Amino acid sequence: MIRCTPAVLLALALTALPACADALLEQAQADFMTLCAPCHGDDGRGHGPKAASLSAHPADLTQIAARYGSFPEDKVFATIAGLDMPEGHGTRAMPIWGDVFVTEGVGKSTTLADAMKASDDASRRIAALVRYIASIQAAP
Ligand code: HEC
Numbered sequence: 001m002i003r004c005t006p007a008v009l010l011a012l013a014l015t016a017l018p019a020c021a022d023a024l025l026e027q028a029q030a031d032f033m034t035l036c037a038p039c040h041g042d043d044g045r046g047h048g049p050k051a052a053s054l055s056a057h058p059a060d061l062t063q064i065a066a067r068y069g070s071f072p073e074d075k076v077f078a079t080i081a082g083l084d085m086p087e088g089h090g091t092r093a094m095p096i097w098g099d100v101f102v103t104e105g106v107g108k109s110t111t112l113a114d115a116m117k118a119s120d121d122a123s124r125r126i127a128a129l130v131r132y133i134a135s136i137q138a139a140p
Contacts, residue, residue: 024124024128031128041058045062064133076130081123082096106118
């Protein structure tokens with residue numbers, strides 16, 4: 001059985017048919033402008049309108065590859081999803097998007113099938129955001 005690690009989910013999103021991949025990237029860009037730009041800025045450099053009021057400065061998302069030497073897809077996925085939270089949740093300046101997307105996807109449903117679908121959809125949405133962020137990396 002394939003274990004659904006972030007890497008596997010990401011690979012699934014990345015190897016989707018080109019047409020699907022384009023649609024995913026467009027969805028990710030729309031998500032980014034609505035959900036991420038308020039803090040990280042339209043260009044991802046960390047100067048969104050909400051940035052000044054936060055206790056922690058939003059990261060410059062265009063410099064991740066430069067900072068790590070290459071683009072760490074798994075790490076970025078984990079950060080957005082909230083999988084790398086040391087203390088469960090709620091302490092960082094950025095929302096835990098994994099929780100936000102799953103909650104949004106489940107809505108008022110109480111079925112396991114809907115919960116699992118919401119979790120899959122949330123993973124795909126985050127993997128697409130990872131791809132979008134990879135696409136805006138500054139040239140080294
Ligand atoms: C409320 C403000 C806020 C919003 C909205 C927000 N972020 Fe962040 N983000 C931060 C802050 C602050 C940090 C750095 C410190 C931290 O993690 O608390 C950060 C860090 C990150 C990092 C880690 C970068 C690195 O260098 O390792 C990634 C990736 C990231 N954000 C992606 C996103 C994505 C994708 C979205 C939209 C779905 C988003 N953020 C929305 C505030 C925000």
